Every structure is written in structure tokens, then in C-alpha cells.
Amino acid sequence: MMDIGKRQKWVLVVFHVCVLVLSCSNCTAETPLASDFVVQRERMVREQIEARGIKSPKVLEALRKVERHRFVPKPYRLQAYIDYPLPIGEEQTISQPYIVALMTEALDLDSSSKVLEVGTGSGYQAAVLAEICNSVYTIEIIESLGKKAKALLTQLGYKNVHVKIGDGYKGWKAFSPFDGIIVTCAPTHIPKPLKEQLAEGGKMVIPVGGRQVQELVLLSKEKGRLIQRSIIPVRFVPMLKGNGGTY
Ligand code: SAH
Numbered sequence: 001m002m003d004i005g006k007r008q009k010w011v012l013v014v015f016h017v018c019v020l021v022l023s024c025s026n027c028t029a030e031t032p033l034a035s036d037f038v039v040q041r042e043r044m045v046r047e048q049i050e051a052r053g054i055k056s057p058k059v060l061e062a063l064r065k066v067e068r069h070r071f072v073p074k075p076y077r078l079q080a081y082i083d084y085p086l087p088i089g090e091e092q093t094i095s096q097p098y099i100v101a102l103m104t105e106a107l108d109l110d111s112s113s114k115v116l117e118v119g120t121g122s123g124y125q126a127a128v129l130a131e132i133c134n135s136v137y138t139i140e141i142i143e144s145l146g147k148k149a150k151a152l153l154t155q156l157g158y159k160n161v162h163v164k165i166g167d168g169y170k171g172w173k174a175f176s177p178f179d180g181i182i183v184t185c186a187p188t189h190i191p192k193p194l195k196e197q198l199a200e201g202g203k204m205v206i207p208v209g210g211r212q213v214q215e216l217v218l219l220s221k222e223k224g225r226l227i228q229r230s231i232i233p234v235r236f237v238p239m240l241k242g243n244g245g246t247y
Pocket of ligand 1: 088092093094095118119120121122123124125126139140141142145166167168169184185237238239240241
């Protein structure tokens with residue numbers, strides 16, 4: 001027979017073991033290890049990106065490298081690698097990983113390319129571009145988002161990304177022409193300044209259409225002429241004007 005003291009001790013030991021097990025499972029749920037994210041990122045690339053036909057080694061390498069969870073607000077971090085867009089505040093979203101890959105591949109960039117992005121948002125797409133290109137110029141119309149993305153990109157060591165707060169419809173003439181232009185918000189028509197700021201031989205990828213659905217369009221500038229083709233139907237947030245309206 002166990003005496004009362006011994007029994008109490010056992011009860012205490014069992015209690016502590018239970019608390020430990022529970023708190024550990026809880027803590028992995030709330031603060032996953034960096035290695036968990038590495039595993040999730042690899043699965044994202046294999047199951048969402050490669051499986052859907054993205055082949056560019058540069059794009060796949062960039063998606064394997066950039067820590068998407070760093071660009072997602074804390075409450076959504078555990079979902080950072082799922083097959084959906086996620087909220088980033090101010091009614092805006094970080095695009096679905098596959099769409100980021102598809103648009104990046106379509107631009108056919110290399111280490112000498114200079115790229116313009118319209119719609120910095122979280123800064124994730126800019127980081128993916130920065131892994132591939134020489135320099136990235138990105139414009140965000142919502143000041144709080146632009147400032148946050150700029151701080152994060154600096155903290156992560158991206159020296160080749162230049163963030164500007166402003167209206168991307170007008171492009172960024174001072175640094176034009178661009179070898180690639182990527183637009184991650186949707187206007188109803190292709191902005192004329194962006195067509196003009198595209199370099200000869202350059203490519204622009206842009207969602208064009210109404211509120212509910214748009215067509216992802218790829219434009220190539222060849223001998224001064226723009227050749228246009230549609231890629232897939234997509235759904236992006238609208239391109240905003242400075243006065244709160246939309247383009
Ligand atoms: N590329 C982003 C996703 C952006 S969502 C990422 O990787 O997270 C689209 C973004 O476009 C939003 O942040 C929105 O504020 C911005 N935007 C909308 N209209 C704009 C405009 N006229 N100029 C610049 N940015 C604009």
C-alpha cells in the first residue's frame with residue numbers, strides 16, 4: 001500500500017506531466033518552430049506551384065527562400081502557406097502563392113532586370129522579385145501598408161527594393177523604362193503611363209476588369225508595339241485613386 005504522502009506525490013507528478021504535454025502542444029500551435037515553416041514552404045512549392053506547372057528554376061528558388069509567414073499579420077501566420085490570399089489590413093490582401101509564382105514567371109526576368117510593381121501590399125511579391133532581379137521599384141497607395149512593407153524589407157536585408165508611397169497608375173517615370181511591370185491591383189483598363197514606361201522587349205502582367213472578376217493580361221513590347229494575350233481569370237482588389245475612388 002502507498003502511504004498518503006507518496007500518493008500525493010504521484011498525483012502531483014502526473015498532474016505536472018499532463019500540464020507539460022498540454023502546454024507543449026499548445027505552444028507549437030501558437031508559435032511554430034522555424035523548421036515547421038520550412039516544411040510548410042517546401043510543401044507549398046511542390047503541391048501548389050510545381051504541381052500546377054510553374055517550371056522556372058529562378059521562381060521556384062525564390063518561393064522556397066522568401067519566408068512568406070513574415071509578410072502575413074500575426075493572427076494569420078499559421079495559414080501563411082495555404083493555397084489562398086490572406087488579409088493584410090486596410091481591406092487589402094497578400095496574393096495566393098500560385099498567382100505570385102504565375103505572374104513572376106510570366107515576366108521572364110533575370111539578374112539584370114529592373115522591375116516596377118504597382119501595389120506593394122505586404123511586400124511579399126517585391127521580396128520574391130528582389131531574389132530574381134537587379135532592382136525592384138514598388139509603389140503603394142496606402143501609407144500605413146507602404147511604411148510597414150518598407151520597414152520589413154529593410155529588416156530582411158533587401159537593399160535592391162525601393163518603396164514609394166503614391167499612386168501607381170502613374171508609374172515611376174524617373175526610373176523608367178522597366179524590363180518588367182507587375183500590377184497587383186486591378187484597374188478597368190491598362191494605365192497609359194505604364195504602357196509608356198515599359199522597355200522595348202519588356203513584359204507587363206496586369207489584372208484588368210471589373211470588381212468581381214478580371215482577366216490576367218500579359219503585354220510584351222516588341223518594336224514599339226504592345227502585343228497582348230490573356231492568361232487566366234483572376235480576382236484582385238481594385239486599383240485605387242488618391243481620392244478614394246477606383247480606376
Ligand atoms: N503585391 C502585394 C499584394 C497587394 S494587394 C503583396 O505581395 O502583398 C494590392 C495592393 O495594391 C494593396 O496594398 C493596395 O493598397 C494597393 N493599391 C491599390 N491601388 C493602388 C494604386 N493606385 N497605386 C499603388 N498601390 C495601389
